[in-house]
Amino acid sequence: MPHPTPYPVRLADEITRQLGQLADHLAHLPPHEATQVIARILDPDDGLLGGVTHLVAIGSVFAKVQAEGGALPAEVWLALGRASNELNDIALELDEHRETLWHVGTQSATQAAKPPAPAPLVVRHRR
Template identity: 75%
Template sequence: MSHPAPYPVRLADEITRQLGQLADHLSQLPAPQAAQVIARVLDPDAGVIGGVTHLVATGSVFAKDQAERGALPAEVWLALGRASNQLHDIALDLDEQKDTLQDVGTQPATTVARPPAPAPLVVRRHR
């Protein structure tokens, strides 16, 4: 007889399932609603990106402790630490776009005299 998965494992599976559902819904939403959803996901403090970054950072602390005890190879800790740092950097980059997405999501649906001009897809980033 198999043992049921512990609660944290079931929780991780459920979050993964819900993220898939969110992505499916996102592809069907009108642009203003999709922009609102994306802005919430990108919130570095209360959004999915912030939550995943925090989770990976917590995993890095766990892996460091286990690596120091010899239970995990140091490479696992280093990889999680690197991923945590990169996610943090990505969250900061995306946070710069959050306000723009929120603005798009809250603009009233009015008729526009002329359609907006398409933007070039290659943009230089300023740091």
């Protein structure tokens, strides 16, 4: 008799499926709703990006214990630790813009006294 798929694996699969649905919805939302969704995703405490960052950090702790016991190569732990740190840095950088996104997303079309002016796109790196 085959072993049933453990609940955490099914949960990860379901979350992955729902993320795909969210991305599909986001691609078709009106701008004010899309900015609200993005702002919620970027919330470092209750948002998706913070949750994924926390999940990778927990995975890194698990991998460290497993690497110390010889069950995993140390490279796996190091890669997860690096990923966790980079995700945290990205989340902190994006958090600076979350309030702006939320503000733009909560403005109704009738509140805007004038249409938004296009802004030149400038690339800047702080890393």
